Amino acid sequence: MSEFPHKPTRRTVLKTGVAGVAAGAATVAAPMFFMRNAWAQEFCNMPTGGSVTLGFNVPQTGAYADEGADELRAYQLAVKHLNGEGDGGMINTMKPTMLKGNGVLGKKVEFVTGDTQTKSDAARASAKRMIEKDGAIMITGGSSSGVAIAVQSLCQDTGVIFMAGLTHSNDTTGKDKRRYGFRHFFNAYMSGLALGPVLESAMGKDRRAYHLTADYTWGWTQEESIKNTTEGLGWETVEAVRTPLGAGDFSQYLTPVLNSGADVLILNHYGKDMVNSLTQAVQFGMRDKQVNGKQFEVVVPLYSRLMAQGAGENIKGILGTTNWHWSLQDDGSKAFVKSFGQEYGFPPSQAAQTCYTQTLLYANACETAGTFAPPAVIGALEGFEFDGMGNGQTLYRAADHQCFKKVLVVAGNENPTSQFDLLQVVEEVPREQVTYNPSIFGGELGSADAKAC
Numbered sequence: 001m002s003e004f005p006h007k008p009t010r011r012t013v014l015k016t017g018v019a020g021v022a023a024g025a026a027t028v029a030a031p032m033f034f035m036r037n038a039w040a041q042e043f044c045n046m047p048t049g050g051s052v053t054l055g056f057n058v059p060q061t062g063a064y065a066d067e068g069a070d071e072l073r074a075y076q077l078a079v080k081h082l083n084g085e086g087d088g089g090m091i092n093t094m095k096p097t098m099l100k101g102n103g104v105l106g107k108k109v110e111f112v113t114g115d116t117q118t119k120s121d122a123a124r125a126s127a128k129r130m131i132e133k134d135g136a137i138m139i140t141g142g143s144s145s146g147v148a149i150a151v152q153s154l155c156q157d158t159g160v161i162f163m164a165g166l167t168h169s170n171d172t173t174g175k176d177k178r179r180y181g182f183r184h185f186f187n188a189y190m191s192g193l194a195l196g197p198v199l200e201s202a203m204g205k206d207r208r209a210y211h212l213t214a215d216y217t218w219g220w221t222q223e224e225s226i227k228n229t230t231e232g233l234g235w236e237t238v239e240a241v242r243t244p245l246g247a248g249d250f251s252q253y254l255t256p257v258l259n260s261g262a263d264v265l266i267l268n269h270y271g272k273d274m275v276n277s278l279t280q281a282v283q284f285g286m287r288d289k290q291v292n293g294k295q296f297e298v299v300v301p302l303y304s305r306l307m308a309q310g311a312g313e314n315i316k317g318i319l320g321t322t323n324w325h326w327s328l329q330d331d332g333s334k335a336f337v338k339s340f341g342q343e344y345g346f347p348p349s350q351a352a353q354t355c356y357t358q359t360l361l362y363a364n365a366c367e368t369a370g371t372f373a374p375p376a377v378i379g380a381l382e383g384f385e386f387d388g389m390g391n392g393q394t395l396y397r398a399a400d401h402q403c404f405k406k407v408l409v410v411a412g413n414e415n416p417t418s419q420f421d422l423l424q425v426v427e428e429v430p431r432e433q434v435t436y437n438p439s440i441f442g443g444e445l446g447s448a449d450a451k452a453c
Contacts (some may be wrong), residue, residue: 055125057140059147116142148167187402195226239262266299278314299320303322305322
């Protein structure tokens with residue numbers, strides 16, 4: 001593809017050791033949070049030298065490794081731009097911004113990495129190591145909601161801000177939300193709100209749906225949200241079956257669908273699991289069948305360009321939602337696609353976009369607060385409204401630390417022009433249409449009091 005010529009990957013040197021962990025804890029009065037360098041050593045890993053360390057915790061192995069690889073590419077690019085290298089990317093389009101491309105608060109940005117393995121225990125251990133050994137002042141990443149919730153809880157306990165990567169479960173900013181955790185990515189409930197009207201238009205109100213669902217927090221809340229939406233349209237839920245993460249062979253779960261009387265298969269799967277389950281469903285001939293006098297349909301509520309690439313022609317015409325897509329023509333999206341394409345030779349995924357954005361948002365909040373002290377940075381993020389980062393006008397809601405912005409409904413492109421042109425944006429759903437009352441999911445944010453590691 002001419003827009004993304006092959007270019008060797010440029011690597012950023014990892015930081016492998018920084019200042020030791022701060023000791024002691026104190027509770028301080030809120031006004032002092034916003035005083036530059038006030039009680040700096042009372043917070044975990046406050047930078048004392050010329051650099052600041054961020055911890056990038058991504059799935060480098062396992063079912064979500066493709067997303068993790070793209071997340072890490074985006075994080076490395078964000079570090080370059082924060083340090084004044086490259087073309088600056090979305091630093092040039094973000095509004096408002098305090099970022100100048102000279103590091104963060106005058107300190108060079110360095111980073112360490114970990115492998116979540118798409119396992120909560122491994123992710124917590126990796127994050128703990130980055131905090132205690134490497135001195136990371138912020139942790140970010142992940143492509144699993146189970147991982148995100150586990151690491152977010154750890155960060156709350158240690159007083160280190162967590163800027164979630166790809167996490168779509170309602171629980172992340174619902175019942176399991178934390179004061180030290182922030183999510184830019186949309187959630188399953190928002191997918192349901194965006195997808196409902198499009199499903200009704202494309203498939204009508206008289207449908208019988210069969211769910212295959214990844215058996216962990218994300219799958220559970222997506223199944224619930226999509227069932228609420230489709231049953232609200234008048235669809236009947238025939239069956240909902242849980243499948244293990246990383247199952248590989250889904251044939252034992254697909255065979256019963258054929259005899260169930262369902263005329264829609266809803267795949268609450270992500271990453272390689274979605275690629276495998278969709279590919280096998282097509283091999284079973286499901287998309288060629290007529291059931292109940294209707295064409296059998298498949299729905300993938302949460303899509304990504306990487307998944308579409310893995311599934312190939314099998315995704316043509318299949319509806320779903322996505323957080324962002326590289327074909328968007330706003331200034332922020334174009335700036336990011338250009339930077340990422342020049343660096344790596346291909347367009348970024350939604351995972352890359354949200355991780356890049358989260359890094360810039362954290363850095364900007366530090367600049368706004370004038371300090372790395374977490375309570376002040378949290379205060380700068382809560383209620384922050386911004387634009388120029390690819391999703392239109394966006395709000396980081398203070399009540400639950402969930403971002404609200406446009407949600408994209410997409411379909412597999414029937415006539416792709418390249419190996420990357422696999423998803424077509426069907427509708428850009430306005431933020432107002434996917435905004436909800438935070439009380440529906442419960443949970444408590446907890447305290448932003450000073451903490452030590």
